[in-house]
Amino acid sequence: MYDFAYHRPATVAEAVKLLAADPEAKVISGGMSLIPVLKQRLARPSALIDLGAIPDLVGIAVSATTVTIRGRTTHAAVAASAEVKRAIPALAELASHIGDPQVRNRGTIGGSIAHHDPTADYPAAVLALGATVHTSRRRIAADDFFTGLFATALEPDEIVTAVEFPIPEKAAYVKFPNPASRYAMVGVFVAKGPMGVRVAVTGAGAHGVFRHAAMEEALAKSWSPEALEGITTPAADLNNDIHASREYRAHLVGVMAKRAVAKAG
Amino acid sequence: MPKVSLTVNGKPVTVEVENRTLLVEMLREQLRLTGTHVGCDTSQCGACVVHVNGASVKSCTILAVQCEGAEVLTIEGLASPDGTLHPMQEAFREYHALQCGFCTPGMVMSAIDLVQRNPQGLSDREIREGLEGNLCRCTGYHNIVRAIAAAQVVMHGKAKELPRAAE
């Protein structure tokens, strides 16, 4: 790992100021994606700005219509939250299957969506539930947030402070985990609620998470696994790697989607 | 050089580190606590698991400077000063839950966190799922699962003595 300067600000405002002052600086939250990248010398930030001492960035708030999770809340905290389990059980369950217990004890929702790994789980929930991403300067709709592989609408000096999820009527997430890493080879999140019927696919897309328009249309007409019969996913834009071919991923999207609808009930 | 002050196995320490020093490097190379192992560089094997403020974490994927003010517990801090083993260590011995022993410190630290977080008790299946972050290349996990199942009984105060392994 190359060396870097290290800052541990106590407020979001201070963190933003440090980021704005140094274009080569990077935020570190749980470090579960960033530290492995640094260890391989795939990145060389001049400074790390640790969000670990900002108490305002941790916590979960549930209202009658929304679940809001602050940016540095760990996967373990979301998975264990009785309130999230009650309001959006699919979200708590998704968090409980990210990586392994030690990854969940450190990794955070803000880091996961800011990183936008094409095989990460949370982006599927954010997109399918039509969440709103709160940042240090604005609010970004899920549809505008994920812009491409490892890319988001975030400016270099912008910090994810929270994610606000509307509570759906029905929702479920099913993933086919890579047996070694537990990342999604394909994961499908389906939801029906205030944001309409939405289907988001992670793990498969060559440009990251995406919505499946054909499936959404079919499920809006009839919410049932059978409604997805015969709907295919074009393989051209899907990932092709040692874990799975794009054709196999295209097939898995259909299988995971049907299972997710069945699970959502 | 940056300095980090923290508590390791109950003792306050202040260590000079680089910002890029990993917690595991500080533990092994500076504090000479070599019970914590490094088995990979992809954050996947769990040989390096320690507790930071009561939660199990991979010490190869956290910076030493991020542990300012933290309480760190390593495998060396489990046994009593008189040498009495922690029930989880005793169970690993009794159930023959190790062969080469390389994964063992991480397994034991993960297992203790897992049991502490689940006072209702864990099924064998739940124990296996709870060990997703720990790889063992020798044992096939079977005896590790048996050891943890036995240790939880003692740790939750449901028995004074560790249930003995069958002869």
Ligand SMILES: Cc1cc2nc3c(=O)[nH]c(=O)nc-3n(C[C@H](O)[C@H](O)[C@H](O)COP(=O)(O)OP(=O)(O)OC[C@H]3O[C@@H](n4cnc5c(N)ncnc54)[C@H](O)[C@@H]3O)c2cc1C
């Ligand atoms: C062995 C292993 C298995 C894993 N398995 C899975 C899995 O199955 N599914 C899955 O989804 N993930 C998995 N992960 C990744 C894990 O979920 C990470 O926690 C997550 O991707 C990143 O969150 P973090 O808090 O650790 O972010 P960090 O690693 O600290 O940061 C990641 C990136 O986001 C930026 N960033 C962090 N926080 C913010 C913020 N608040 N605002 C703006 N930018 C920010 C950083 O600058 C960095 O570029 C795995 C990781 C490991 C090591």
Ligand code: FES
């Ligand atoms: S050394 Fe392998 S996970 Fe830390």
Ligand code: FES
């Ligand atoms: S006992 Fe050898 S790796 Fe587990």
